Amino acid sequence: MAVRPASTDQALPSCSLSCEALVIDVPGRADGQPLSFSIEPGSRWGILGPNGAGKSTLLHTLAGLRAPRHGRLRLDGQPLTDWRRRAVAQRLGVVFQERHDEFPASVLETALIGRHPFLRAWQNESEDDVQRALGALEHLDIAHLAHRPLATLSGGERQRVSLATVLTQAPQIWLVDEPTNHLDLHHQVATMALLDEQASQGAAVVMCLHDLNLAARWCDHLLLLYPDGAACWGPRDDMLVTSALERLYDQPLSVAEVDGAAVFMPRVASSLNSPRPTKEVSHDAHVPYDAVPHDTDSEER
Numbered sequence: 001m002a003v004r005p006a007s008t009d010q011a012l013p014s015c016s017l018s019c020e021a022l023v024i025d026v027p028g029r030a031d032g033q034p035l036s037f038s039i040e041p042g043s044r045w046g047i048l049g050p051n052g053a054g055k056s057t058l059l060h061t062l063a064g065l066r067a068p069r070h071g072r073l074r075l076d077g078q079p080l081t082d083w084r085r086r087a088v089a090q091r092l093g094v095v096f097q098e099r100h101d102e103f104p105a106s107v108l109e110t111a112l113i114g115r116h117p118f119l120r121a122w123q124n125e126s127e128d129d130v131q132r133a134l135g136a137l138e139h140l141d142i143a144h145l146a147h148r149p150l151a152t153l154s155g156g157e158r159q160r161v162s163l164a165t166v167l168t169q170a171p172q173i174w175l176v177d178e179p180t181n182h183l184d185l186h187h188q189v190a191t192m193a194l195l196d197e198q199a200s201q202g203a204a205v206v207m208c209l210h211d212l213n214l215a216a217r218w219c220d221h222l223l224l225l226y227p228d229g230a231a232c233w234g235p236r237d238d239m240l241v242t243s244a245l246e247r248l249y250d251q252p253l254s255v256a257e258v259d260g261a262a263v264f265m266p267r268v269a270s271s272l273n274s275p276r277p278t279k280e281v282s283h284d285a286h287v288p289y290d291a292v293p294h295d296t297d298s299e300e301r
């Protein structure tokens with residue numbers, strides 16, 4: 001089932017978000033490199049960097065939830081600080097890495113929070129709002145959980161509720177902190193495809209990612225954030241330079257090409273990395289029959 005499109009009275013034109021010499025405020029760190037770039041409608045930006053580099057801090061700063069140390073942000077050409085918070089919330093949606101579910105709520109009630117920027121004080125959600133939320137749950141494969149208390153969900157199900165809430169909001173700018181957190185492989189791909197689809201429809205998407213290969217596959221612009229505050233950004237193919245990525249993560253990498261895209265693997269010096277026998281299966285392993293290498297010699301014995 002497709003998510004219901006925004007009704008014409010609520011449909012907003014596409015929106016850009018730009019930084020002008022922005023210095024994020026990472027506690028205890030000297031000023032990092034000033035960031036100046038524009039996130040245009042239809043673009044897919046990935047923010048890469050090691051733990052603690054400041055990716056979430058940058059994302060929260062872009063959302064206007066955290067003041068920068070220096071510089072400024074513009075939403076559609078106007079300083080972000082000049083916008084009313086409600087108007088910002090109608091345009092910009094955030095999927096947080098950490099969540100604190102302090103109030104008991106169902107999955108559907110949580111998804112409906114995405115409509116709050118469009119409601120007046122004390123106004124109830126309309127049937128259209130409910131249909132949008134149900135459509136978003138369907139899209140994220142969690143419609144069957146609509147009436148479940150949030151507290152009973154698994155990590156991956158909870159992550160998909162967060163994505164469904166922003167899908168219900170239908171913002172022009174998506175700021176997503178680790179979109180594939182807790183997700184299995186199928187739902188990782190489905191989530192990246194959802195963000196890709198949003199960008200294809202004119203939204204600007206910014207995501208913090210730990211998986212280089214997801215970034216290489218799904219982003220068209222990358223920002224590399226180093227622990228000392230240094231940064232570089234630009235079109236994906238200019239940023240996927242192995243030596244720069246190795247320095248970013250302090251990790252040697254091997255690179256291969258699969259289906260025309262670069263695939264990065266950490267190079268690990270351990271016995272785990274040594275060639276493994278292909279034909280011997282441990283007697284202790286419970287291997288599905290089809291996965292066991294077919295050995296006609298042993299069958300004949």
Ligand SMILES: Nc1ncnc2c1ncn2[C@@H]1O[C@H](COP(=O)(O)OP(=O)(O)OP(=O)(O)O)[C@@H](O)[C@H]1O
Nearest residue numbers: 026027049050051052053054055056057058097208
């Ligand atoms: N309120 C705070 N007080 C002190 N230090 C903080 C605070 N908030 C963030 N930091 C520190 O700022 C640095 C950047 O944090 P941030 O969460 O932005 O990193 P990150 O790149 O998103 O990391 P990760 O990949 O682990 O999610 C970290 O060293 C963190 O400990």
